[in-house]
Amino acid sequence: MIATPATEVPAEADRSLLIVEDDKPFLERLSRAMESRGFQVTACDSVADGLARIGEAAPAFAVVDLRLGDGNGLDVVSALKRQRPEARAIVLTGYGNIATAVTAVKMGAVDYLAKPADADDVVAALLASGTAKSEPPQNPMSADRVRWEHIQRIYEMCNRNVSETARRLNMHRRTLQRILAKRAPR
Numbered sequence: 001m002i003a004t005p006a007t008e009v010p011a012e013a014d015r016s017l018l019i020v021e022d023d024k025p026f027l028e029r030l031s032r033a034m035e036s037r038g039f040q041v042t043a044c045d046s047v048a049d050g051l052a053r054i055g056e057a058a059p060a061f062a063v064v065d066l067r068l069g070d071g072n073g074l075d076v077v078s079a080l081k082r083q084r085p086e087a088r089a090i091v092l093t094g095y096g097n098i099a100t101a102v103t104a105v106k107m108g109a110v111d112y113l114a115k116p117a118d119a120d121d122v123v124a125a126l127l128a129s130g131t132a133k134s135e136p137p138q139n140p141m142s143a144d145r146v147r148w149e150h151i152q153r154i155y156e157m158c159n160r161n162v163s164e165t166a167r168r169l170n171m172h173r174r175t176l177q178r179i180l181a182k183r184a185p186r
Contacts, residue, residue, distance in 0.1 A: 015039045016059035017126075020050035020076050021092070022068045026116065030063065033119035047071035051079050058084035061126050065115075066093035066100060074107050081108035090125045092117055094149065114141060144185040151179060 017039040021027040024045065031043045042059065044050040047070050053059075054076065062080050064073040077089045091104040094115040101112040111125035141149070151169065158164040162180070166173040 014060040016057070017041050017061040017063065018044065018050060018053055018059040018076075018080070020044045020047070020062070020064045020068065020073060022046065022065060030117075030119060030122070034063075034122070037119065037123055045069075047073065047075055050076040054079050054083055058087060060084070060087055062087060062089040063122055063126070064089060064091055064109075066091050066104070074104060074109075077104065077109050078107045088126050090122065092122075142185060148179070148184050151176070152184075155180065 015038055017034055019027060019031055019034070019041060021030065022045050027043055027045060031041045035041050039061065042053055044053055047068050050064070058080055062077065064076045066073045073091060077091065080087050080089055088110050089108060090111040090113060091109045092113050092115050093100065104112050113121060113125060154168055155165045158168065162176055163173055166176040169176065
């Protein structure tokens with residue numbers, strides 16, 4: 001693969017990258033992919049570890065999962081922006097919605113990507129100039145998939161209580177049960 005100028009990291013630039021992700025296999029894959037693209041990666045699997053690494057030496061770039069086992073990834077983004085205001089951070093999540101995207105950008109994230117994110121999409125988002133928007137993904141989630149993800153997120157937030165989830169989504173309980181019984185759409 002030949003990198004385009006938009007995704008190349010200048011040789012003289014600080015290439016330090018902090019990745020905070022609690023999904024170990026995804027963390028390892030993304031770390032390897034980013035190292036092969038010229039970044040010096042520090043990988044963490046918790047908010048506490050990410051905050052400690054920022055305290056030691058704030059990186060130039062960060063890729064942070066929104067939901068982590070011990071807290072919210074936005075705390076890491078906020079700490080990074082306090083330590084190093086010019087740092088560029090992006091937020092990854094499997095539970096995307098407009099409210100959290102707006103909050104992430106307000107806290108200093110330069111982009112908000114849905115998981116699983118391709119390493120090229122991550123690099124493009126990290127290296128996009130301040131005014132230029134990154135290219136839209138080649139294979140975005142379908143509307144059916146986005147709906148299914150939203151229903152799953154609400155279902156989990158309601159502690160897997162079907163009746164409460166149906167009430168909050170303003171849908172019939174049996175309809176929700178049928179949706180939950182099906183596989184995730186592509």
